[in-house]
Amino acid sequence: MKARRGIYAAAVSPFEANGRLNSGKLVAYCQHLLSDGGCDGVAPTGTTGEGTSIAMADRLALPGAFADAGISPDRVIFGTGAPASGDCLALTAAACDAGFTNALVLPPYYYKAPSDDGLFAYYANLVNGLGRDDLRIYLYHFPQMSAVPLSVELVTRLKAEFGSVIAGLKDSSGDFAQSAAFITATGGVDADFDVFPSSEAMLWDGLALGSAGIISGSTNAFGAKAQAALQAPQGGARDVAMEAVKAARTMAGKYPMMAAMKQVEAWRSGDDSWTRMAPPLVPLSDAQRASLRADLDALNG
Template sequence: MTQALYGGVNAALITAVGADLAPDHVRTAAHAKWLLANGCDGLGVLGTTGEAASFGLRERREILESLVQNDVPVTRLMPGTGVPNITDTVELSRHARDLGCPGVLVLPPFYYKNPSGEGLYAYFSEVIERTGSGLAFYLYHFPAQSAVPLTVELIGRLIEAFPGVVRGVKDSTGDPAQAEGFIKAFASRGFEVYPGADNLLQRMLAIGAAGCITAASNICARFSQVVFTQRSGPEADAAQRVVDACRAAAGSAPLIPGLREVLARSTGDEGWRHIRPPHTRLSPAQADAVWAAWQGTGALPLPGLEEYGMSLAAE
């Protein structure tokens, strides 16, 4: 395949918030830089794990701007820009392009249910045409959240209409048949397929995936990077087993507060537990259980936290 813009391991970056629930730009940037130094090739910003739907347009622009201002390399960022209307999706996409992001991840319009294939094609076409040149579009396939599946036929039609612009897909179904279908249909044409399920990484790389964009990579990216680099053999197999365990640990509690709890305990920083409603903190029992699950993965403790301001003195 042609050189993938985001080839490799990409974490679905957590967005830190303060006690007042405002975006915490300092913690978010510190975590982003730690990830890039510990196994990540790139970062999916303001996706599901980053709670994009919990932030307004101004906040979303500021979060992305602050990452760049805090010296997170803009060429490593894939921001989510899809909202249920054309106007705001175009605004966020242009903003990302003008900052220097190579590409954006775009959800389908997710309020109206059962849109037709023709309606989805018209929506994405309008977004791409109105955004203008200089930006790659990645389609976000997550029907469990969006309730809007993206078919092979729709993606093929968009690739034909916008060659080199509709560049890839993140498939967050967790269904190997779905990711494999996208790879077999389009990878030979340079189309980048990124599974969102950590446990599929080695299997999908073997048939042409460009890498991954996953939530558990917030914790275990260095092991995913071994899988991506080595692909097969004892070292890759052992690393994939750790990644599989991390995927299971991440699923043992509500995902977003669970990841925040692991970061809070790993860094000694209570600030990682702050979270915007409707998400809520874990109960003490849930918190202890998810921490125990993660301790059993082999991915902890996290290395190199102090260098990036990620460790505070225990109270």
Template sequence: MTTSASPTNPAAFRGIWPALLTPLNADLSIDHAKLAAHCKSLIARGCPGVTPFGTTGEGPSFSLAERKEAIEQLIKNGIPASQIMVSTSCAALPETLELTRHAVNAGAHGCLMLPPFFLKGVSDQGIIDCYRYVIDGLADDRLKLYLYHIPQVTGVGLSHHVIATLRDLYPQTIVGIKDSSCELQHSLGLADAFMQQLTVYVGNEPDLPALGRRGSTGAISGLANFLPQLVHRLVTQPDEPGTVQDLARVKELLAILGGYALIPALKGVMALLSGDAAWLRVRPPLVAMSDSAYDALSEQIRTFGIDAKTD
């Protein structure tokens, strides 16, 4: 078994910070009260913090004003700013900078930022320049930035050269990497190259034990919207006897969800567990589950079984 020493950057987050689903009202505006209640429930179940407006949260589908208001409402409704990590990625760099400044000024733990995701075929230098535009434009020592690699969504990846350059330029600002490529060997390569300076986290839950053995201390996880304790065990207790069973359950659940569009299906699970069909709403271009699909998913999830006390 290959292991590495614990990461040396103490500023990086620990534990499971769920990649929040975003509940919507009938007019497809954000349901702030329900979002805050969801956050409180997750924190009560042991999550140190939450991550709104990432891929799972449909982040790019919301305007700057909506996203800023949502963070303000979370804080107003009792979620400590220090327990919020804000995904601030936008297609336009000035908007990413504006959201990042807003998050830092609100006192958020940190920010999660994608590489440029509209234009394709951009060079490493172009990606570095995008991050520099935001970091230099903000020029605030309070910023803690997590680099977000999810090339199957963005069409743009983060090379080792990009990561090393940004780490060397901004050693106090760049504190972690979220790798959602769903390629274990890529994640292990990042851990071997950077874990001494940066914490590497994976978004693909079956890969959590392998990264836990390399020193990863947590995750930003979509499944943690309803399985936060199980996900936590996978990364922090990778070699405990129960991990084999936990891993099998995660793989079984992902196989179920794989039969549907992922984000609508995740919201379908939330609707079933909460008894609140409003959770089914998504913002275009996503399409909510049909009645027949939701009925089928509900039957599968009931058979699978989710226990709020242990999962």
């Protein structure tokens, strides 16, 4: 079941005091995002979810917890990327076996400047190793973090080779021209290739070109604002809604995104354990926390 289009939150992850993932709390949080949080879907264990810092055992068990909670598979895109091809295959298989066949897959990010042939081989190993026609891979372009960009040529080559299995792409470059290039080269939603820019500030500009929506870290806190902008009729109402979206995104961008979104959730839930980060990341400083509180209060009037 291919992931639905619309507003996604790259969900933050709650940790226990010993550093292990609290799967039950993450499931409940994603249920909040999918209801009152205003999101059409969630993308757990991605960058904002500190996915590469979560223990392998916890990542492998998480899809089963989502299945047990009855969360619809078309509303979840699990992050399954890993430097080791076999780990990526195991994580993606665990998601698929639990019924979640949509996977957000980083390129192998340890070795720098790999060739397109090498990156093609990595994704081909995943597709051929699983051998599932229902698998839907969303390529993950985030050169600032992975230091391994995905070229337009590689993306179109993978799509040509594997068809509907290569279902889309998350572009976290922050460069709208890059998102537009991926959409133009693949045909975007008109060709059933779903490009998701990473900022809700790009929402309607992207949709006008053929994007599928957005997958954003700041929609952990502001998904309802993005959903309001998505549903607003063209004209003044949409313009006003998008101004609110852009103001919230700009404010969020002043802070370390993951720590800020966890702090917002700690305030919303009254649970300070949400501020725990997986090393080497750290929570907001006292000064950052006070500034964020003031900015939120000003944003919400």
